[in-house]
Amino acid sequence: MIYFDNSATTQVDVRVVDAMIPYLYESYGNPSSKYYKFAIDAKNAIEEARNHVSQLLCCETDEVIFTAGATESNNMLIKGVVEMYGGNKRHLVISKAEHSSVMETAKYLESKEVKVTYLSVDKFGRVNLNEFEECLEAEPTLISIQWGNNELGSLNDIEYMSKKSAERGIFFHTDATQVVGKVPVNLKNTEVRFLSCSAHKFHGPKGIGAAIIRKDSLGIKTKIVPLIHGGGQENEYRSGTHSVHNIVGFGKAAEIAIKEQLEAAAVLSSLEIELRNRLSNAFTDVIKFNSDKDNKIPGIVNVQFKGINNELLIKKISDRFAISTGSACSSSKPSHVLQSIGLSLNEVRSSVRISLSKTNTVEEIESFCNALAGK
Structure with a gap:
């Protein structure tokens, strides 16, 4: 996993x-x-x-x-x-x-x-x-x-x-x-x-x-x-x-965070850039990023896969990858956060949140993107 x-x-x-x-x-x-x-x-x-x-x-x-x-x-x-x-x-x-x-x-x-x-x-x-x-x-x-x-x-x-x-x-x-x-x-x-x-x-x-x-x-x-x-x-x-x-x-x-959070943030920022680039290259015409690139918590990426139901996508890859539709505290409802930024219900239901950790690797991101692309 x-x-x-x-x-x-x-x-x-x-x-x-x-x-x-x-x-x-x-x-x-x-x-x-x-x-x-x-x-x-x-x-x-x-x-x-x-x-x-x-x-x-x-x-x-x-x-x-x-x-x-x-x-x-x-x-x-x-x-x-x-x-x-x-x-x-x-x-x-x-x-x-x-x-x-x-x-x-x-x-x-x-x-x-x-x-x-x-x-x-x-x-x-x-x-x-x-x-x-x-x-x-x-x-x-x-x-x-x-x-x-x-x-x-x-x-x-x-x-x-x-x-x-x-x-x-x-x-x-x-x-x-x-x-x-x-x-x-x-x-x-x-x-x-x-x-x-x-x-x-x-x-x-x-x-x-x-x-x-x-x-x-x-x-x-x-x-x-x-x-x-x-x-x-x-x-x-x-x-x-x-x-x-x-x-x-x-x-x-x-x-630990006092000593290591700046280093961890740099790692997360690098991993996020890798993830965004790979997703953009693999799904040029069918994705839209809901998250900003700047002034944000490093490692959180919210993205739409147009025309794809987010829950079906998550279930399809759930034996190998853990991602979410949004907050774990309100997972049974369409995201009120994404609705508040102007997304339609269809856009909300096509969106997933990918949130990284300092322990993740470039190889894991590559494996994830390849799996989404059916490679």
């Missing part, structure tokens, strides 16, 4: 696995327990992992709140901010190309009489900045815009949008799930107050992510209404027994 569905999940790095194993078999204590070695070891391991994640994102260590993943983080942050600060004029702004965990959260809040504004995107899925600036006039409770699109790879100008929001005293959240560990993220250069991410998108384990909740300009902790109540773990933002081995794995993946 040649795996080209890395936007859905990545293979766990063997170094990450090695770091996790002791916390399953040896130091398996509950970090919320006290005094004895197993508990203290587990607690120390969590704080070390938290430090690695904070270094990767360039934020303060105590601004990292561990969750079960980006879907939980998105729900926790968006609902928690709107409930805490919305008052009688609760208003959320998102784009039409957000991940389903943001879209469905917005729909839920609409059912609770929260006003939701959906910003248009361009042909590559980037937010229309004119509409964005207009929405600031309404002074919404929260603006939530993805950093990088999970189906197209396009990057939004988060630095600009977060700073414009902060100038008006508006909270800004970004779903950075697809960029963390692949594209350098420096929160100190932004006015992002809230960020969501997951470990399994950059060779960490599944079931672990983070909600970054940054302090205000005076260093005061930002409050939100918790999604999960209970034992008060994670500074009372997110209760529940810590998944120590997964947190350690997240921390190790972050530590």
